Amino acid sequence: MPEKDLCLRCGKCCISELGGIKKRCPRLFLENGVWSCSIYNHRLGTTAAVIHNRVFRCGLRENQEKIIEGCPYNSIQKIKPPSS
Ligand code: SF4
Numbered sequence: 205m206p207e208k209d210l211c212l213r214c215g216k217c218c219i220s221e222l223g224g225i226k227k228r229c230p231r232l233f234l235e236n237g238v239w240s241c242s243i244y245n246h247r248l249g250t251t252a253a254v255i256h257n258r259v260f261r262c263g264l265r266e267n268q269e270k271i272i273e274g275c276p277y278n279s280i281q282k283i284k285p286p287s288s
């Protein structure tokens with residue numbers, strides 16, 4: 205995906221939030237000032253967090269609807285055609 209070149213490795217999209225509770229995915233780790241995923245090649249579909257019995261699964265950032273401050277994917281989402 206060319207979009208992944210835009211990632212700033214801030215790690216914010218690996219934090220799930222529900223009802224005021226935030227949980228960071230246990231696969232996320234900081235190395236040399238950037239955040240990395242310990243299972244990057246096998247991450248999609250794995251459980252990133254469970255909050256109030258809701259399971260959050262790892263997925264592609266471009267499929268997330270949330271706006272994250274400073275994330276280049278925000279603008280990619282804005283130019284996506286509306287889903288039917
Ligand atoms: S929020 Fe955006 S910039 Fe930050 S790690 Fe996720 S995709 Fe990369």
Ligand code: SF4
Binds near residue numbers: 218219241243244247
């Ligand atoms: S598994 Fe997904 S949510 Fe967890 S650190 Fe890796 S990329 Fe982030």
